[in-house]
Amino acid sequence: MALPQEIKPLNSELMDTLVQAGKMEWTPQPFDPERSFVKVLWTGAESGSWAVLLKWKKGFVAPPHKHLSASHTFILSGKLQVRDGVLNAGDYVYEPNGMLHGATTALEDTEYLFICNGAVLFFDGDKFTSYLSWEELRRAEAKAKARGKSAKAKPAAKAATAPKAKPKTAAKGRARAAA
Numbered sequence: 806m807a808l809p810q811e812i813k814p815l816n817s818e819l820m821d822t823l824v825q826a827g828k829m830e831w832t833p834q835p836f837d838p839e840r841s842f843v844k845v846l847w848t849g850a851e852s853g854s855w856a857v858l859l860k861w862k863k864g865f866v867a868p869p870h871k872h873l874s875a876s877h878t879f880i881l882s883g884k885l886q887v888r889d890g891v892l893n894a895g896d897y898v899y900e901p902n903g904m905l906h907g908a909t910t911a912l913e914d915t916e917y918l919f920i921c922n923g924a925v926l927f928f929d930g931d932k933f934t935s936y937l938s939w940e941e942l943r944r945a946e947a948k949a950k951a952r953g954k955s956a957k958a959k960p961a962a963k964a965a966t967a968p969k970a971k972p973k974t975a976a977k978g979r980a981r982a983a984a
C-alpha cells in the first residue's frame with residue numbers, strides 16, 4: 806500500500822555520519838595543548854553547527870565567553886566548576902544564544918559532549934581574544950594531523966641519509982618506503 810504522501814528526499818546526497826570516537830586521537834587545543842583536547846565528531850559547513858567531545862585535564866580554565874549560538878553540554882565524566890555551580894557526570898546543560906559566561910574550571914579530569922549551533926567568542930577583561938567555530942576546529946585538526954605525519958616521516962628521512970647500501974638493497978628500501 807502506498808504512503809499517503811511522497812517522503813522520498815529530494816536531496817539525493819543526504820548521508821548519515823558515523824564516527825567511532827573510541828578509535829580517534831585527541832587533538833590538543835591551541836590555547837592549552839597540555840590540558841585541553843578535542844575530538845571533532847561532526848561539523849556542518851552550511852549550518853555552522855558542530856559536535857565535539859572535549860577532554861579537560863584537572864586545573865584547566867576556559868576563559869570567559871559569549872555564546873553566539875545555543876549549545877548543549879552533557880558531562881560524561883569528571884567535574885566542572887561553572888559559575889556558581891558544579892557539573893557532574895550525567896548532568897546536561899542548555900546554553901542559549903547570547904549568554905555571557907565567566908571562566909569554567911575543570912575540578913577533575915573531565916570529558917563532555919558539546920553540541921553547538923555556531924561560534925563561541927572568548928574575551929579577557931576589555932578585549933576579545935579569540936572565537937571558536939567549526940572552521941577553527943577543522944583547521945586545528947588538520948594542523949595536528951600534519952604534525953603527526955611529519956613526526957612519523959622523520960625516521961624515513963634519517964634512513965635516506967644513511968650510508969648507501971648495495972644497489973639491490975637500496976631498491977628494496979625505496980619500495981618499502983613508498984608502500
Ligand SMILES: [Fe+2]
Nearest residue numbers: 870872900906
Ligand atoms: Fe558557556
